[in-house]
Amino acid sequence: MLSKIVRTVANQLILFILIFGLYVIVHGHLTPGGGFQGGAVIVSGVVMLLVAFNSQELKKSLRERTLSIMESSGALIFIGLAFAGIGIVFFYNFLVGTPIFGRIPVTGPNPGDIWTGGVIPLMNLAVGLKVVAGLSAVVLAMALFSSGEEIEE
């Protein structure tokens, strides 16, 4: 539980971290980055909050049940996208050429258009959701356990 200044700065800073993390996730197929890297950026924000506020307050806002539901749903969306191409093959990129995220970029260097990549942006989002929920649950559980708190089963 750090001083008031740190807490207010943390409150403001978390917004920028979230925006940057989302940027890295969503632009995974254009610029360096992707689901895992963006998720890790957002989790570093969560850890910053954990340091600024003690784990009890964070436990109220980030309830363990919602985190586990978010994580399972992220994983299910990812595997659902992989399953959707089962008509042809398991991991088939079925959205290339379709109206959703389907535009094919000009071959060779191009400025980069977000509406490309087929299944890849959606998978990036699903993995990002999973990484954020999973790792923040781990960090929260470790903090609560070492401070002798109660973690429901």
Added chain:
Amino acid sequence: MDKLLIHSPILIIVIPLVVAFLTPLIGRAGGKARNVLVVASLAFVEFLVIILARDIYLNGIHIYTLGATSPALALPGGAMVPIRIILEVDGMSIFMGIIWATVSLAAAIFSLSHMARETGQTRFYTLLLLMVAGCFGMIFTGDLFNLFVFLEIASISGAALIAFRTRFADAVEGGFKYIVISAVAGLIFLFAVGLLYGQYNSLNIGYLAHVMQYSTLDKIALTLFLVALTIKTGMVPLHMWYPDSYTVAPANITAMLVITSHACMYAVFRVCFTLYGITLDPATVGWIIVIIGLLTMFVGVTMAVFQTDVMRFMSYHAISQMGYMWMGVGVGLAVLGNPGALATYGKAAISGGIFHILNHAMYKPLLFMTAGALFHRTGTRDLNKMGGLGHNMKFTLILYIIGTLSIAGIPPLNGFASKFLIYESVYQFNPVLAVVAMLVSIITLASFTKAFQSAFTGPQLPEYKDVKEVPKPMLIGMGILAAGIIFTSIFPGLVLEHIVYPATDALINQAAYVNGIMGGMP
């Protein structure tokens, strides 16, 4: 129906994954629904494995390229190198698949009541399903890096399950040793994969076997492969962690972990027979494996004789039984060079070793489960404290007898069939090996009768007067394995013909595996 068949290699791996992701959500609804879902999904996977096995027996290797425009398209247009990840299921992989499906189904049913009174059951079943998916991925994949990824999944879920009973200090320690050993083994394996990738710029086992020139760098990579994978199967110089981890885990998890060690042994065979094939000089590598098998056999059984903890006693026996498999297949590898010797006794040695994997995969989990049943009822694993349990645990007694007779290799039961095959072929290779193998088998029989006598016979101890038989699901779990043992004992010829010989041919016939990829034919 045939659509299900074409997609069955990937479905077998992915269905446990999907159900594992679903379990936390369904677990909130209630324990009953979750248990039904887990057992139903494993039963469906068993069904898929059986139809895939029938199809592979009839018309050969199954290829499944992930993400390509059609499942059988290994080489995309204009490229001479397989680009995507290809699942290649041949006789040997589906042999391991059958074992793994049956044992995981039996273990899941066993754990329904064995875990009834523990906290954290939802996560327990999630990790159990993830371990099932991990091992299936390891067995079916034709890609080296993918093998590393699924090896890690099986190790991490295994380590977490070993340390399940966090109230015992030695359980957490056993889990820690397991995760340290698996992490180091995985990273050494990854280093070897990097070496091969650096040379041939491909990760596909079929293509690498096609272009392998066995340069000195490949020799280093081979040693790293062997070191990494044999650490995980508990070979002698590095077997100290094996009993410590396998004693403290819940009985059904140990039963499954033994099969993950078999899967690592399968990976060694895949590397030695398919990836390197004839290019590695079979004599030296074969002899190394035979010697290590001999050592493992001997050290395992001598350490087991004076154990008092029933689970530690059985894990040492698991190590020594692995020695038989190493020796059998090692002899086959040693004579891979000259077709003459291979025809006479090499093939018989390999099929003996592989048949022993099948038998060991049935009676060892059964024995671990009987030990779990004893622990479930008496709360202790110490053989000295038990006594006279035969009076009121009738079924466990019968199942224990089946397992003991089978492990000791007594003629009617299946242990004898595979050991006899190994003795007969290994004797022609080098008589000393066969003599030591028989000696070890006798010691095994002696130590098991001692354990049987101290646990089951003798007067009924006062504190175990009211001990009643183990609940129904545990008996069904053990029953499945006992039925498997009895079936293989009565019809060894049938099992040999349909399951073991195709696996041996698949292992020896490297060309079929390679042109499954390079030939582009399904």
Added chain:
Amino acid sequence: MMEHVPLNFPFLAAALLVGISFYILIFKRNLIKLIMGIGMLASGVNLFLVALGYRTGGNAPIYTDVPEGPMVLPVPQALTLTSIVINVAVLALMLTMVILIYRHTGNIDSKKSRILKG
């Protein structure tokens, strides 16, 4: 072949990293140091994987406004990404177990339970 030997420094660095981590694994007693050793082994192997994919004068294989020139190999980078996440998972699990061991036994010196690694 010989004139390229001095240029192989990245592979030499990876080999030394792996060598040091083996030293730690074999000789160090403290569990936390053991975990650091495994972390170092992992970064050594990752460095080796990424160094495999470098092409002289190559730039990142991303087509958004890429300058002229050959591109570095993309596959080793994908492998390293997976390997890094695996090491995060393994480290998380090992640290949890060390927390539990410390809670049970009160010390994290692995003298009594040390397995001979190596």
Added chain:
Amino acid sequence: MRQVIGLIVLLVVIAFLVSGMLLLIHPFGYPPSDMDDYIIENAQEETGSNNVVTSVVFDYRGFDTLGEATILFTAVTGVLLLLRTVKRKEENS
């Protein structure tokens, strides 16, 4: 005694690695790259994404990433399983 064995093993490992790395591996900067060249050329129109590494991660070798997401899921479930508060319903037997 343990120190001696450990030292020997260590020296063997380092000798293996340095000799392999320095002399035998391909010169740094000139890797064999037939698989990667195919991916670099065809990534854009096959997967439609500019970032070739992401197309390898999610499309060419998507199964690895599925395995990896499962690993993360396993590790999280394992950690939460181990850190649960140990209040059992009643004694085991």
